[in-house]
Amino acid sequence: MYSTYRPKERNWPAFANAKPLRLPMGEKLQNWLQSGTVFNVTLYLSAALFVALVLLVPLYLFIRTGTAWAKAVETLLRPATLQVLGNTVLLSVSVTLGATVLALPLAWLTTRTDLPGRRLWAVLHALPLVIPSYIYAFLFLSFLSPKGLLQQMLQRPFNIERLPPIYGFTGAFIVLTLISYPYIFLTVQAALRQMDWTLLEVAQTNGATKWQITRHVLLPYLWPSLTAGGLLVMLYTLRDFGAVSLLQFSTFTRVIYNRYQGFQLDEAATMASVLVLMTGIIMLFESRFRAETAALADEEICDSSRPRQMALGRGRWAALGFTSLVSFFALIMPVGILVYWLVRGLRHDLLNGMVGLVQQNSISLLELLAPAQLSVTTGLLTAVFAVLIAIPITILSVRHQSRWAKLLTTLSYGGYALPGIVVALAFVFAGINFLRPFYQTLPLLLAAYMVLFVPQAVSAGRGVLARLPVELEEVGYSLGGSRWAILRYVILPLIRPGLLAGGLLVFLTVMKELPATLLLSPLGSRTLPMLVWSNISEAFFARAAAPTLLLLLLSSVPLAWFSLRKG
Amino acid sequence: MYDKKLKLTAVWLLFILAVAACSPAEPQTTEVTRIVEVAAENSPGRLVIYSGRADSLVQPIIDQFSAATGINVEVRYGSTSEMAGLLLEEGSNSPADIFYAQDPGGIGAVAEAGLFATLSDETLSRVPSRFASPDGNWVGVSGRARVIVYNTDEISDPATQLPNDLMGFTAPEWNGRIGWAPSNGSFQAMITGMRTIWGEEQTREWLNGIQANNPIVYSGNTPIVEAVGNGEVTVGLVNHYYLYRFLSDQGDTFAARNYFLPGGGPGSLIMVSGVGILNTAPNAANAQRFIEFLLSVPAQQYFSAQTFEYPVIEGVATVGQLPPLADLDTLAVDIPLSDLADLQGTQDILVELGIIE
Numbered sequence: 001m002y003s004t005y006r007p008k009e010r011n012w013p014a015f016a017n018a019k020p021l022r023l024p025m026g027e028k029l030q031n032w033l034q035s036g037t038v039f040n041v042t043l044y045l046s047a048a049l050f051v052a053l054v055l056l057v058p059l060y061l062f063i064r065t066g067t068a069w070a071k072a073v074e075t076l077l078r079p080a081t082l083q084v085l086g087n088t089v090l091l092s093v094s095v096t097l098g099a100t101v102l103a104l105p106l107a108w109l110t111t112r113t114d115l116p117g118r119r120l121w122a123v124l125h126a127l128p129l130v131i132p133s134y135i136y137a138f139l140f141l142s143f144l145s146p147k148g149l150l151q152q153m154l155q156r157p158f159n160i161e162r163l164p165p166i167y168g169f170t171g172a173f174i175v176l177t178l179i180s181y182p183y184i185f186l187t188v189q190a191a192l193r194q195m196d197w198t199l200l201e202v203a204q205t206n207g208a209t210k211w212q213i214t215r216h217v218l219l220p221y222l223w224p225s226l227t228a229g230g231l232l233v234m235l236y237t238l239r240d241f242g243a244v245s246l247l248q249f250s251t252f253t254r255v256i257y258n259r260y261q262g263f264q265l266d267e268a269a270t271m272a273s274v275l276v277l278m279t280g281i282i283m284l285f286e287s288r289f290r291a292e293t294a295a296l297a298d299e300e301i302c303d304s305s306r307p308r309q310m311a312l313g314r315g316r317w318a319a320l321g322f323t324s325l326v327s328f329f330a331l332i333m334p335v336g337i338l339v340y341w342l343v344r345g346l347r348h349d350l351l352n353g354m355v356g357l358v359q360q361n362s363i364s365l366l367e368l369l370a371p372a373q374l375s376v377t378t379g380l381l382t383a384v385f386a387v388l389i390a391i392p393i394t395i396l397s398v399r400h401q402s403r404w405a406k407l408l409t410t411l412s413y414g415g416y417a418l419p420g421i422v423v424a425l426a427f428v429f430a431g432i433n434f435l436r437p438f439y440q441t442l443p444l445l446l447a448a449y450m451v452l453f454v455p456q457a458v459s460a461g462r463g464v465l466a467r468l469p470v471e472l473e474e475v476g477y478s479l480g481g482s483r484w485a486i487l488r489y490v491i492l493p494l495i496r497p498g499l500l501a502g503g504l505l506v507f508l509t510v511m512k513e514l515p516a517t518l519l520l521s522p523l524g525s526r527t528l529p530m531l532v533w534s535n536i537s538e539a540f541f542a543r544a545a546a547p548t549l550l551l552l553l554l555s556s557v558p559l560a561w562f563s564l565r566k567g
Numbered sequence: 568m569y570d571k572k573l574k575l576t577a578v579w580l581l582f583i584l585a586v587a588a589c590s591p592a593e594p595q596t597t598e599v600t601r602i603v604e605v606a607a608e609n610s611p612g613r614l615v616i617y618s619g620r621a622d623s624l625v626q627p628i629i630d631q632f633s634a635a636t637g638i639n640v641e642v643r644y645g646s647t648s649e650m651a652g653l654l655l656e657e658g659s660n661s662p663a664d665i666f667y668a669q670d671p672g673g674i675g676a677v678a679e680a681g682l683f684a685t686l687s688d689e690t691l692s693r694v695p696s697r698f699a700s701p702d703g704n705w706v707g708v709s710g711r712a713r714v715i716v717y718n719t720d721e722i723s724d725p726a727t728q729l730p731n732d733l734m735g736f737t738a739p740e741w742n743g744r745i746g747w748a749p750s751n752g753s754f755q756a757m758i759t760g761m762r763t764i765w766g767e768e769q770t771r772e773w774l775n776g777i778q779a780n781n782p783i784v785y786s787g788n789t790p791i792v793e794a795v796g797n798g799e800v801t802v803g804l805v806n807h808y809y810l811y812r813f814l815s816d817q818g819d820t821f822a823a824r825n826y827f828l829p830g831g832g833p834g835s836l837i838m839v840s841g842v843g844i845l846n847t848a849p850n851a852a853n854a855q856r857f858i859e860f861l862l863s864v865p866a867q868q869y870f871s872a873q874t875f876e877y878p879v880i881e882g883v884a885t886v887g888q889l890p891p892l893a894d895l896d897t898l899a900v901d902i903p904l905s906d907l908a909d910l911q912g913t914q915d916i917l918v919e920l921g922i923i924e
Contacts, residue, residue: 075918084924141790147797167783245750245786255924258750261648262914263676265655345816421649425656432660440662519653523615523662524641526622534622534644539789539812543623 039483043400046392047408054414054451058276060426061269068266075267076274081255088251088278091172091244092237098177099233100226102326103184109319110563111192113310121323122189122563123556128330129182129505130555132512132529134242135536135548137175139334141246144171149337172249178330179243180236183456183505184229187463189563190501191225194464225463225498227289232459232505234282235417238275252278253419260421272422279417283410335552338545345542368550371526375511376554378442378527382449383457383507387499389450390457394498395491397458398465399473412458415451420515423451427520445520449510456509457502464498465491504562508555528554611637614853617654619647619668620840628869632860638853647673647752654845655680664848665857667708667840670752672759672910674705674841684846686858693862694879698839707839708861709870710877710892713757714807715826715834716795722802725826729802732830733761736802737776745782746791746803749922752910753788753806753838759913761833767916774920796823806838811875811888827890837892839879 065072075081109115110122128136143149146162154160166174199221203213219226237251244251252275259268312319397409415423427448431439438444472494476486492499514529521527528547535544618625622644633640643650647669654661654677661682668674677683683704691699691706698707715729722728730736736745748754761770783800785791791803792813813821828834842861844854860866867878871885877892878885885891917923 078918080918080921080924138790142793145794145797145799147794147799152797165783246790248784248786250924254750258914258918258923260652261750261752261755262910263648263651263655263673264911265652341816348816348818351818421652425652428653428656432657436660515649518643518645518649523643530622530644537646537787537789538621538623539792539809539816540623541816 037483039487043392043396044404044408046389047396047405047412050389050393050450050454051408051411051414053447054412056430057415057418057423057426057451058273060429061273061276061422064266064269064425064429065273066266068264069270072267072270075255076271084250084252084255085274087169087249088238088253091169091176091249091251092234094173095176095180095237096230096234098173099181099184100230102177102181103188103229104222104226106181106323106326107185107188107192109312109323111189112195113312113316113319115312115316115319115323119563121327123559124327124331125185125323126182126504126508126559126563127552127556128179129186129508130512130552131179131334131548132242132514132532133175133179133240134246135532135544136179136334137243137246138536139337140171140175140178141166142337143333167248169249171247172244172251174329175243175247176237176240178326180233181326181330182508183232183236184226186501186505187225187229187232187460187498188222190460190497191222191463191467193497194467195221221467223289224466225460227286228459228463231282231286231413232416232456235279235413235455238278238417239419241419256419256422265425268422272418275417275419275422276414279413280410282417283413287406287410335549338549341541342545342549345545348542365546368528368531368547371528371531371547372550372554374525375527375529375551378445378449378517379507379510382446382453382510383503385446386450386454386457386506387461387503389454390461390499390502391492393454393458394461394465394495395487398462399470409458413455416455420452420513421519423448424516424519427451427516431520440520441522445517445522448516448520449513452513452516453506453509456505457499460502460505461495461498464495468494500562500565504558507558511551511555611639612850612853613639613641614665614850614857615663616640616642616665616667616857617650617663618642618644619650619666619670619673620644624874625667627873628861628866631865631869632857635860636853636856638856640857651676654682658682659847661845661847662849663845664850664854665842665844667842669840670756671838671841672752672756674700674843675910678702678704678843682845682847683843684848684851686844687855690855690858690862698879700841700843705841705843706858706862707841707879709867709874710837710839710879711753711806711808712827712877713753713834713836713838714805715828716792716803716805716810716823717826718795718798718801719822719824720798725824726829729826729828730830732828732832733804733834734773734776734832735830737773737780739780741802742780743783744801745777745780746785746794746800747777747782748785748787748791748804749917751787754804755910755913755917756838757804757833757836758917759909760836760838762913762916764833771916771920774916774922778920778922792823796821798822807889808875837877840876 106121106125110118110125115121131139141148144163144166145151146165148163151160151163154163199217200213203217208216239253240251241253241257244254245257252271256268256271256275259265259271393409393412396405415426427444428439431444435444468491473486473490476490477483481489512529514533517527518530528551531547532544532551535541535547616629622642626642629640629642632638643653643663645653650666651668651673654663654666657663658680659682666674666677666683668677678700685703686699686706688703691703694707698710699705715725717725717729730738758770758774761773765773783794785794785803788805788809791800791805792809794800795803796813796817807825807827810823810825813823842858844851844858848854862880864880864883867880867883870876871878871883875886875889877889914923
């Protein structure tokens with residue numbers, strides 16, 4: 001099967017003067033990463049440096065907890081709090097499953113079929129990621145609450161007085177699923193783009209049914225990306241506050257926020273430690289899943305030179321229906337309401353203007369430019385740094401089976417399930433006490449962003465690298481290439497789709513980040529989500545709509561680039 | 568294929584450049600500031616504000632202050648609890664001069680931590696004593712009343728259809744018709760006031776009574792007003808001024824109005840947003856000027872006319888739709904606002920009764 005691997009035609013300068021290694025016939029190739037070398041030390045060191053940054057957060061939580069742990073434990077052991085913990089687990093598991101069910105077929109349809117307008121759909125299905133969860137939840141309720149827009153539309157024709165309430169688990173589940181499925185969509189899409197079609201053909205010619213192909217070929221192939229994306233969704237659900245607070249479903253993050261609301265920083269810290277612990281447990285489970293897939297992945301091959309599509313035939317209408325339905329709720333409905341808010345506010349301004357009243361809704365577009373520029377700049381910077389940091393961690397987590405590598409990978413996710421405000425306060429603590437010159441400057445903000453976002457880049461990269469056979473690297477090594485050359489000419493080009501997807505994920509989520517930006521950004525700077533929040537919380541709907549729409553517009557540019565990148 | 572890629576990359580780059588080019592050129596502004604600074608005999612310097620009140624509410628008045636004094640004002644915005652948390656974490660190292668809080672709870676927490684300087688008697692004497700901290704470390708800036716917001720389709724005559732005071736909403740007829748936001752700062756401040764006015768026992772009785780009526784829980788004032796407007800609930804417990812944003816956004820057809828409970832008690836509490844000067848403020852003199860400005864007639868008129876709040880100084884009129892503060896004063900029990908700062912006790916009760924987690 002390896003014969004199907006054809007590297008792109010290029011000069012291989014690093015290999016030009018290499019003498020082939022003579023290997024005794026039949027002897028197993030040595031693992032190119034086995035021995036301790038400068039290369040390995042560099043990998044470990046750079047991962048360890050990042051982990052040190054992440055560990056600032058639990059260290060802060062430990063210090064801040066101080067003597068408050070007793071009261072916090074008492075709160076923790078209340079039946080009500082235990083129920084909230086149960087809610088949290090229930091919600092994060094269901095959202096992960098729900099997001100998978102949406103994202104898998106959508107990723108398939110938009111990359112590997114002749115679905116009409118599939119590239120447009122590919123962009124549309126990633127965009128919900130950019131909508132801040134509090135504003136999405138608000139829009140969702142405007143539409144679907146018992147007396148929302150939908151009910152108002154149905155009232156006349158069908159005489160429906162009231163829709164059933166969607167608060168609680170149902171609403172929180174739907175909202176979080178719809179804003180987080182793009183995590184899986186993007187990571188799986190990256191894998192599908194690289195998939196070797198012959199895998200499926202071989203199965204087909206051997207008489208496998210569609211179900212068997214899906215079950216025994218496609219799913220195992222996609223498993224690393226799926227678990228990587230699923231992990232992100234699960235951890236994101238743990239930390240989300242906006243959606244669960246508007247939809248009135250109590251998860252653990254709400255307990256933490258209630259403590260902040262009462263200015264009990266110490267108790268909040270103890271509660272946040274519970275989330276760190278939960279992250280650890282989830283990571284343990286996930287690494288067991290991964291261990292099983294690593295073995296599977298060795299047998300597969302990638303060949304991106306032959307992208308092919310499956311003809312949907314008549315199924316295309318069902319496919320179109322599915323993809324439109326998801327897009328309607330995840331994107332078109334919220335955008336529609338935003339546009340409606342904007343028009344309504346501007347119309348009211350116009351009327352006010354005629355009678356000489358204040359026109360408070362018209363946001364001058366110029367006012368949005370500086371925040372837009374800051375959002376885009378920090379987004380791009382964070383994406384680039386996060387991908388660079390993610391590379392060594394990705395390689396360690398997939399290629400090294402050592403305890404240390406596992407530990408470093410697990411710890412690198414340590415801050416990811418925490419609400420932004422917890423991570424932000426940890427960096428406030430570190431900045432104000434030990435790094436005064438950097439306090440409330442861009443570098444420290446970026447450092448906090450790294451803790452919050454690098455795991456996304458790692459997950460995306462890992463999903464792709466786990467499917468690459470290690471033999472490719474070993475062949476390079478046995479041909480005498482240095483480890484650096486293998487990194488540069490074998491690994492990086494092959495995991496590029498994963499890294500790009502990771503960078504994109506980071507960019508999109510930084511664009512909407514709020515709590516860390518509020519506390520750590522340079523004084524006086526403003527980003528688009530700040531404008532959105534400031535206006536929506538004070539019920540200035542029209543003024544909240546404009547920056548949200550701009551946020552979506554700006555984010556769709558790199559998304560379009562990503563999804564149109566390959567023919 | 569590469570062509571396409573190049574094109575797209577180029578478009579993206581152009582796009583970034585365009586955004587970058589359109590943004591206000593920084594060197595110019597710093598240049599201007601420099602000239603201003605050189606020109607001024609005594610440089611007006613700067614002022615750093617941590618604001619728990621939204622950008623959309625207070626930036627216009629801060630701009631006016633900046634324009635009038637030449638002081639370079641830099642503001643960090645967030646929710647009151649975020650900004651208070653930030654200040655508590657920063658402690659004596661804080662770069663902030665001023666904390667401007669949305670509600671008495673937030674400013675109370677920072678005062679309790681001993682982070683505020685004492686304000687001058689002259690400043691404090693500008694407002695009625697109940698609108699300032701008795702220790703003199705913060706002062707109220709603008710007032711808001713707790714009200715009942717009701718749906719006008721269901722309630723045509725509030726005076727007869729709505730109860731006289733909060734206790735009336737524990738009657739069974741209000742089952743499933745009330746919206747409240749127990750995790751909201753203003754709501755919790757109201758409960759703190761209730762504990763002072765009614766005592767612990769009656770407060771618990773009221774909370775249990777409302778709980779028994781299956782209230783719909785919202786995350787804050789804005790969603791409550793929205794839900795009352797579309798008829799999802801009949802009444803909501805909110806601060807008075809959110810309604811006016813809805814009316815200015817959606818016009819008078821928006822089907823909700825405020826009702827100021829005539830029976831007095833905690834249901835017609837007047838609360839204030841407040842400011843204090845950090846005792847480590849690097850620009851204390853400018854901070855002092857800012858507070859004086861906030862308590863001046865033009866600034867108070869701004870709050871009255873633009874944010875629909877109550878002025879806290881004498882001689883500034885409230886806008887037409889609002890009952891005058893004097894009328895409310897006769898109803899509201901005279902409790903010092905500093906009593907509203909004990910959030911902890913209130914939260915403990917709310918947790919104990921299973922209303923928040």
